[in-house]
Amino acid sequence: MRVVITEDHALLRDGLTRLLTAHDIDVVAAVDNTYSLEKVLQEEQVDVAVVDVRLPPTFTNEGLVAAIGIREQRPGLAVLVLSQYVEPLYARELLASGKGSVGYLLKNRVTNVGAFVDAVRQVAAGGTVLDPEVVATMLARADRDDPMARLTQREREVLALMAEGRSNAAIAAQLYISEAAVGKHTNRIFAKLGLPVAIDDNRRVLAVLAYLHEHT
Amino acid sequence: MGSTKGETVDRLPVWPVGRAGLEARLRLTAYLGVHVLLFVPALVLLAVTLVGWATAPALIGAVLLFAAVPLTQRVANVHRVLGGRILGAEIAAVYRSHSGRGPLGAAWVWLRDRTRWRDVGFLAFSITGGVFISTLAVLPLPAAVSYAVLAVVINGVWWALIPVVLTVWWVCTPLLAQARASADRALLSPSRTEELERRVADVTASRAETLDHSAADLRRIERDLHDGAQARMVSLGIQIGLAKELMSSDPEAAKKLLEEAGDVNRSAIDDLQSLVRGIHPPVLADRGLAGAVEALALQLSLPVTVSVDLTGQPPAPVESAAYFAVAECLANAVKHSGAHRAWVTLAHQDGVLGITVGDDGRGGATMNGGSGLAGVARRLAAFDGTIIIASPSGGPTIVSMEVPCALSSPKTTPSSETA
Numbered sequence: 001m002r003v004v005i006t007e008d009h010a011l012l013r014d015g016l017t018r019l020l021t022a023h024d025i026d027v028v029a030a031v032d033n034t035y036s037l038e039k040v041l042q043e044e045q046v047d048v049a050v051v052d053v054r055l056p057p058t059f060t061n062e063g064l065v066a067a068i069g070i071r072e073q074r075p076g077l078a079v080l081v082l083s084q085y086v087e088p089l090y091a092r093e094l095l096a097s098g099k100g101s102v103g104y105l106l107k108n109r110v111t112n113v114g115a116f117v118d119a120v121r122q123v124a125a126g127g128t129v130l131d132p133e134v135v136a137t138m139l140a141r142a143d144r145d146d147p148m149a150r151l152t153q154r155e156r157e158v159l160a161l162m163a164e165g166r167s168n169a170a171i172a173a174q175l176y177i178s179e180a181a182v183g184k185h186t187n188r189i190f191a192k193l194g195l196p197v198a199i200d201d202n203r204r205v206l207a208v209l210a211y212l213h214e215h216t
Numbered sequence: 217m218g219s220t221k222g223e224t225v226d227r228l229p230v231w232p233v234g235r236a237g238l239e240a241r242l243r244l245t246a247y248l249g250v251h252v253l254l255f256v257p258a259l260v261l262l263a264v265t266l267v268g269w270a271t272a273p274a275l276i277g278a279v280l281l282f283a284a285v286p287l288t289q290r291v292a293n294v295h296r297v298l299g300g301r302i303l304g305a306e307i308a309a310v311y312r313s314h315s316g317r318g319p320l321g322a323a324w325v326w327l328r329d330r331t332r333w334r335d336v337g338f339l340a341f342s343i344t345g346g347v348f349i350s351t352l353a354v355l356p357l358p359a360a361v362s363y364a365v366l367a368v369v370i371n372g373v374w375w376a377l378i379p380v381v382l383t384v385w386w387v388c389t390p391l392l393a394q395a396r397a398s399a400d401r402a403l404l405s406p407s408r409t410e411e412l413e414r415r416v417a418d419v420t421a422s423r424a425e426t427l428d429h430s431a432a433d434l435r436r437i438e439r440d441l442h443d444g445a446q447a448r449m450v451s452l453g454i455q456i457g458l459a460k461e462l463m464s465s466d467p468e469a470a471k472k473l474l475e476e477a478g479d480v481n482r483s484a485i486d487d488l489q490s491l492v493r494g495i496h497p498p499v500l501a502d503r504g505l506a507g508a509v510e511a512l513a514l515q516l517s518l519p520v521t522v523s524v525d526l527t528g529q530p531p532a533p534v535e536s537a538a539y540f541a542v543a544e545c546l547a548n549a550v551k552h553s554g555a556h557r558a559w560v561t562l563a564h565q566d567g568v569l570g571i572t573v574g575d576d577g578r579g580g581a582t583m584n585g586g587s588g589l590a591g592v593a594r595r596l597a598a599f600d601g602t603i604i605i606a607s608p609s610g611g612p613t614i615v616s617m618e619v620p621c622a623l624s625s626p627k628t629t630p631s632s633e634t635a
Contacts, residue, residue, distance in 0.1 A: 011447055012450055012454075015450070018454070019457070022461070022462075054442070059439075111452075113458055113461060
């Protein structure tokens, strides 16, 4: 797997590179601004772009704008955006910007090395990864809606994990229930929310996200 | 302009008759003599102004007025200075600024300037009632001289009049001087409304500046946190996470990572500490202004003498502004002045906190542009504070700051003592 990192802070750029390299992920380049990122994307074959939201020159949301641009121009490329704080608006803009695989994680999440590497792999494999905090914020807003109110506590937990991009097996492991039970929960969630039942994980995640979108 | 109590004149009782009283009266007579001398320019200026207005449409009048307006300001200012000396309290006046404007722009500014209209009115007073009072006060001395001449030339009887005239002079001069100066002040000072309008404008401007300042401070703090401590913390997390994974497979590498993590942790703490110091220095919270300034002085490479005369604590925001003002001045002294020593005095008198920071360096400190001192001035302005920089080329530099504020009584002093 070939990854390009865009992070303006030298210490973090270095840390991310080390972290991914240690897990046998090929870091093609680590750059500190979006122009260099664009150049790398033109010259190299890249699977995943890991991009910090806040980059020079404006230090606002340059990275997010760049990520959205990349998703529109290169549908095949997976983008994982790292943000210093939860901003559901950013997550929403990012999700709305294309069909390819995408991720939005808090920077703090990086400190859980295993989970972060998993997220990179998942995005590279075509999955969608959202930070649990972002999902929680979206669900909290959705609480006001009637269909959501009909979900049981357990079903909400399953929904949150689905939105984060977990597979049935992963959800089962996390909640200490059987995979069959997860399957039942998901079917009921889909029925209650009036969503078409999707077979593969990623389409399922996207359906959930689309639902949260419309209702938040 | 709040205090209306004269000082010079008030300290002149009729008795005792002595050298100090004589000198003061001679000085007053000299001031009033200047009033008399200014009779002619004032008369001419008033005449020119009136003729100028009458003939303004014929352009010649406009030219006359252009000459008369600045000269009127000068004459009025001489009277302000004289009146200020007599009363022992400055007579202030603010003219609207017309710098950088063409002749028409200046004329428009002058037309709307109430101070200038008042000056014209003052000219009328100074050539009538004003010069009458002043002449009364000045007359006895030449009268005494002429009586002496008459006594010598004509008849010894004239001698008898001299003590009378001199007694009248001794008694009346302070009264006449005060009367004249008070009248001048009433005519030459801004009215209460104008004073208040100006004050409101000042307060509005300083509040806007303070808000700008706080917003900029917040941005700086957010920036510092984002680039500093927060980034280091994340990096620290990555290192620890990697080390955890490597613990079993490659303990040596894990140990190295943890050592690095220790360094990163220390620099994160340093970052946070310097940030906290920049927001509100801990020593200021612990020890108050005096202690914090002493602590500041100890840190510098320059020997700094600190003398403090405070009976209590200024309010916290003033304290903070004062602390950063001193810090900025001392930093300038260390960085730019090449000074060998510096001194700081803190004193509170008559409801005003006075802060002086001086150094024996090469001087040349200014408040221009984005200098730190301009920032200090902005911060102090929020508390109605003022800053005066005396820094001639070659030094020394003395920065005097004043902030009106009350002191709270110190916590260590038992309150029963003051009862």
